[in-house]
Amino acid sequence: MSPSSSIAAEPGAxxxxxxxxxxxxxxxTDGTTVKSWLLTxxxxxxxxxxxxxxxxxFLIGGIYALIVRLELxxxxxxIIDAMTYNRAFTxxxxxxxxxxxxxxxxxxxxxxxxxLMLGAKDVAFPKLNLTxxxxxxxxxxxxxxxxxxxGMDTGWTFYTPYSTHTTTxxxxxxxxxxxxxxxxxxxxxNFIVTTHTMRAPGITWFKLPLFVWAMYxxxxxxxxxxxxxxxxxxxVVGEHLFHFGIFDPALGGDPVLFQHLFWFYSHPAVYIMVxxxxxxxxxxxxxxxxxxxxxxxxxxxxxxxxxxxxxxxWGHHMFVSGQxxxxxxxxxxxxxxxxxxxxxxxFNWVGTVYKGAVDFKTPFAYFCGFLYFTVFGGMTGxxxxxxxxxxxxxxxxxxxxxxxxxxxxxxxxxxxxxLHYWFPKMFGKMYHEGWGLVSAALIILGFNxxxxxxFLLGNAGMPRRYYEYPERYQTLNVxxxxxxxxxxxxxxxxxxYLTYALVYGRRAASNPWRSRGYEWLTESPPPTHNFVGPxxxxxxxxxxxxxxKKAEVPDAV
Amino acid sequence: xxELLNNILFLPEQASTFAERVDNLHYxxxxxxxxxxxxxxxAAVFFFFRxxxxxxxQTTEYVVPSVKxxxxxxxxxxxxxxxWFVIGFRDFxxxxxxxxxxxxxxxxxxxxxxxxxxxxxxxxxxxxxVPANRPVRLLITSRDVIHSFFVPAFRVKMDAxxxxxxxxxxxATKPGTYQILCTEYCGLSHSKMWGEVVxxxxxAWDEWVKEQRRGSLQNRQDALADLTLAPHPxxxxxxxxxxxxxxxxxKCHTVNGEPHIGPTFLGLYGRTETLDNGQSVRVxxxxxxQSMMDPGAHLVSGFPNVMPxxxxxxxxxxxAAIVEYIKTLRTPDIRTGDSSQGPVYEPIQ
Numbered sequence: 082m083s084p085s086s087s088i089a090a091e092p093g094a095x096x097x098x099x100x101x102x103x104x105x106x107x108x109x110t111d112g113t114t115v116k117s118w119l120l121t122x123x124x125x126x127x128x129x130x131x132x133x134x135x136x137x138x139f140l141i142g143g144i145y146a147l148i149v150r151l152e153l154x155x156x157x158x159x160i161i162d163a164m165t166y167n168r169a170f171t172x173x174x175x176x177x178x179x180x181x182x183x184x185x186x187x188x189x190x191x192x193x194x195x196x197l198m199l200g201a202k203d204v205a206f207p208k209l210n211l212t213x214x215x216x217x218x219x220x221x222x223x224x225x226x227x228x229x230x231x232g233m234d235t236g237w238t239f240y241t242p243y244s245t246h247t248t249t250x251x252x253x254x255x256x257x258x259x260x261x262x263x264x265x266x267x268x269x270x271n272f273i274v275t276t277h278t279m280r281a282p283g284i285t286w287f288k289l290p291l292f293v294w295a296m297y298x299x300x301x302x303x304x305x306x307x308x309x310x311x312x313x314x315x316x317v318v319g320e321h322l323f324h325f326g327i328f329d330p331a332l333g334g335d336p337v338l339f340q341h342l343f344w345f346y347s348h349p350a351v352y353i354m355v356x357x358x359x360x361x362x363x364x365x366x367x368x369x370x371x372x373x374x375x376x377x378x379x380x381x382x383x384x385x386x387x388x389x390x391x392x393x394x395w396g397h398h399m400f401v402s403g404q405x406x407x408x409x410x411x412x413x414x415x416x417x418x419x420x421x422x423x424x425x426x427x428f429n430w431v432g433t434v435y436k437g438a439v440d441f442k443t444p445f446a447y448f449c450g451f452l453y454f455t456v457f458g459g460m461t462g463x464x465x466x467x468x469x470x471x472x473x474x475x476x477x478x479x480x481x482x483x484x485x486x487x488x489x490x491x492x493x494x495x496x497x498x499x500l501h502y503w504f505p506k507m508f509g510k511m512y513h514e515g516w517g518l519v520s521a522a523l524i525i526l527g528f529n530x531x532x533x534x535x536f537l538l539g540n541a542g543m544p545r546r547y548y549e550y551p552e553r554y555q556t557l558n559v560x561x562x563x564x565x566x567x568x569x570x571x572x573x574x575x576x577x578y579l580t581y582a583l584v585y586g587r588r589a590a591s592n593p594w595r596s597r598g599y600e601w602l603t604e605s606p607p608p609t610h611n612f613v614g615p616x617x618x619x620x621x622x623x624x625x626x627x628x629x630k631k632a633e634v635p636d637a638v
Numbered sequence: 639x640x641e642l643l644n645n646i647l648f649l650p651e652q653a654s655t656f657a658e659r660v661d662n663l664h665y666x667x668x669x670x671x672x673x674x675x676x677x678x679x680x681a682a683v684f685f686f687f688r689x690x691x692x693x694x695x696q697t698t699e700y701v702v703p704s705v706k707x708x709x710x711x712x713x714x715x716x717x718x719x720x721x722w723f724v725i726g727f728r729d730f731x732x733x734x735x736x737x738x739x740x741x742x743x744x745x746x747x748x749x750x751x752x753x754x755x756x757x758x759x760x761x762x763x764x765x766x767x768v769p770a771n772r773p774v775r776l777l778i779t780s781r782d783v784i785h786s787f788f789v790p791a792f793r794v795k796m797d798a799x800x801x802x803x804x805x806x807x808x809x810a811t812k813p814g815t816y817q818i819l820c821t822e823y824c825g826l827s828h829s830k831m832w833g834e835v836v837x838x839x840x841x842a843w844d845e846w847v848k849e850q851r852r853g854s855l856q857n858r859q860d861a862l863a864d865l866t867l868a869p870h871p872x873x874x875x876x877x878x879x880x881x882x883x884x885x886x887x888x889k890c891h892t893v894n895g896e897p898h899i900g901p902t903f904l905g906l907y908g909r910t911e912t913l914d915n916g917q918s919v920r921v922x923x924x925x926x927x928q929s930m931m932d933p934g935a936h937l938v939s940g941f942p943n944v945m946p947x948x949x950x951x952x953x954x955x956x957x958a959a960i961v962e963y964i965k966t967l968r969t970p971d972i973r974t975g976d977s978s979q980g981p982v983y984e985p986i987q
Contacts, residue, residue, distance in 0.1 A: 410727050432703060
């Protein structure tokens with residue numbers, strides 16, 4: 082192993098600032114006009130713009146969530162009528178899934194970090210990258226126009242024939258989601274090509290940071306599955322407007338066909354949301370325990386494994402829709418494989434901490450929350466795949482709690498961890514560590530307080546999407562709403578100190594965490610073309626924290 | 639033990655043979671989940687303290703798992719998950735395979751009510767009577783959108799899909815009344831699409847069946863006999879009553895003043911009704927006619943929009959006759975009797 086490797090130069094050292102530093106402004110100061118941002122082709126600026134937008138969408142989705150939770154405070158009508166409630170939970174789902182969960186980590190952090198981690202100057206197709214941002218915003222604009230002009234009351238799953246019969250504004254919202262799908266495909270395509278063609282000399286496939294592996298696996302799903310969603314949404318719009326008769330049995334169609342097509346995308350879509358989260362967490366746990374990833378290859382391959390078997394699991398959404406018993410068995414087993422791959426990751430993350438040097442900073446606090454949400458959310462997922470248990474749980478609050486735990490809990494933990502871990506890299510500022518920990522604790526607590534009662538509600542048999550419910554479910558609903566308020570309060574604190582840090586925060590060191598992720602090999606914030614002077618060399622795998630004097634050459638893992 | 643676990647997990651009482659099977663696996667799965675989460679969590683927390691950073695530049699050893707460790711990581715969860723699968727799938731096959739001697743009941747979901755009919759017996763709305771300790775097969779379909787038939791106490795759920803029949807079965811173990819909920823989002827009043835299963839002991843069941851047979855025949859005979867005995871009813875109103883009975887108006891509308899699924903016919907004509915859009919309307923011939931042809935157009939407040947249209951199903955004279963009949967129902971004296979209370983059962987022909 083070459084001792085001249087810039088990573089192994091001195092353990093824990095901050096890479097030496099380049100002597101030309103003065104002449105190379107960071108990407109943030111290189112052009113300050115509005116136009117220089119809106120028409121930028123710089124992946125970092127595009128990433129920052131993604132971040133701003135997804136945070137806004139998160140706020141909108143969160144407000145809908147609070148409206149829904151407040152309405153459920155009492156068994157009968159509380160603050161809104163049934164129709165408004167049905168629209169609110171639909172919008173909560175649509176906004177959170179299509180405008181926050183799916184684009185959040187790939188759009189904001191994937192865009193920013195992927196080229197840095199590959200030692201590339203930019204993504205492979207910078208113009209396509211900007212286009213995918215505007216496709217997202219265009220789709221969002223159309224969908225939000227639809228929400229303002231009537232809204233939709235189908236639930237985010239748009240099940241036919243209800244979605245083709247309802248008189249609410251289905252067409253613009255589905256069409257918006259259709260366009261957002263193109264954004265997702267374009268981003269995925271860009272990442273795949275970037276990973277294949279733009280790796281700096283020295284970065285072999287098995288030296289790729291695990292975040293890149295996760296983004297790569299995600300991108301494969303985005304490119305392969307999203308077109309199916311696009312087509313099925315167009316068919317629903319057509320059916321709604323022109324009564325094609327594809328899904329409506331009254332016209333000779335098949336409503337369950339819709340479910341197959343829809344879940345063929347939407348089940349893998351869960352992994353579009355959660356795989357990037359897994360990637361972020363692999364980076365965070367290595368950086369804050371100063372350890373190489375335990376079982377690097379296992380973690381990398383399990384991402385691809387999840388992406389692959391994720392395509393063969395959609396049928397578990399239809400155990401009680403009248404599909405054959407044999408199908409249920411096949412889909413049950415295939416779904417469980419996802420659990421096995423996830424378990425590999427979990428064990429290896431915990432293994433990474435083993436003999437590490439843990440620094441319990443805010444991102445690491447989110448890692449703890451993440452570990453717990455992933456284990457519990459994942460295990461309940463396998464419980465669902467156990468066909469007979471799905472029968473009473475299906476479409477009850479148990480589902481709501483389960484997918485919020487794994488899909489939302491894990492992803493939010495990763496999103497917040499990424500935000501805190503890469504905040505100095507992106508903006509060159511430090512946030513207040515104490516407030517970071519307080520807010521993380523509140524968010525994790527609030528999340529548990531919101532969704533653990535919902536597991537029990539599901540056990541008790543409360544169906545989801547209920548505007549009114551039998552009185553016996555009230556206590557748990559009140560607990561859940563109280564938890565939601567705590568959760569919102571936690572996010573509010575984060576918003577305040579992060580905004581404060583953005584403006585008044587003290588300047589961050591170039592590598593404040595002394596991380597040996599590849600992205601820290603350049604300055605913080607990075608210059609416009611990512612690296613100044615000679616490109617760093619990549620002779621060690623990322624997160625190689627071994628003292629070079631004692632270093633034993635790592636074998637192939 | 640069972641009861642304690644049920645209470646901790648907030649599970650409803652077990653009232654079918656399937657419930658017990660599901661719950662046993664449920665305890666096992668929850669137990670394993672808790673144990674595994676606890677093990678992983680404890681290991682993690684132990685490592686956080688044991689391996690905390692002591693100085694900022696601390697380096698670490700290069701530790702990678704042995705093949706044996708990775709094999710354990712894969713095989714341990716796989717073993718647990720496959721065990722769950724085997725038990726779960728065996729139970730699912732049990733759930734999906736109705737016994738041959740099961741009693742059939744047809745279930746139809748409709749925005750927003752459940753309709754039940756027995757191949758050779760009565761039919762009803764929102765209330766399903768079944769005998770205890772006898773397998774009951776449900777043949778489920780829907781008239782409009784997808785619904786899902788769910789009885790928490792039985793742990794039984796099956797989608798009602800328009801255009802096809804799905805089936806589910808259960809064997810209720812103890813007499814009582816259990817709630818039916820709709821679990822597939824089906825529109826505005828999805829959350830109010832409730833019903834109940836009344837489980838009767840075998841003797842009570844036989845009695846009930848006899849009662850229903852008698853009752854529904856009696857109702858029809860009464861309705862017809864009534865006409866011939868009445869002194870000099872207007873001929874048109876008489877026809878109207880006959881038509882109303884034939885097309886099923888009395889399933890939802892009473893004539894004794896009690897509101898049922900729809901408003902009562904008694905005193906309807908000339909009454910001022912509040913509509914669901916807040917306006918009020920004085921009931922006249924035009925409104926009654928419109929309500930038959932386009933029931934949702936001016937819906938009386940407080941009633942669900944569930945009436946089917948009779949456009950094309952009633953001829954002009956029949957429509958007029960029903961209107962005339964309703965016009966005669968002005969005072970409680972005109973037609974008394976309690977035969978129209980509640981859902982009216984009649985044999986399927």
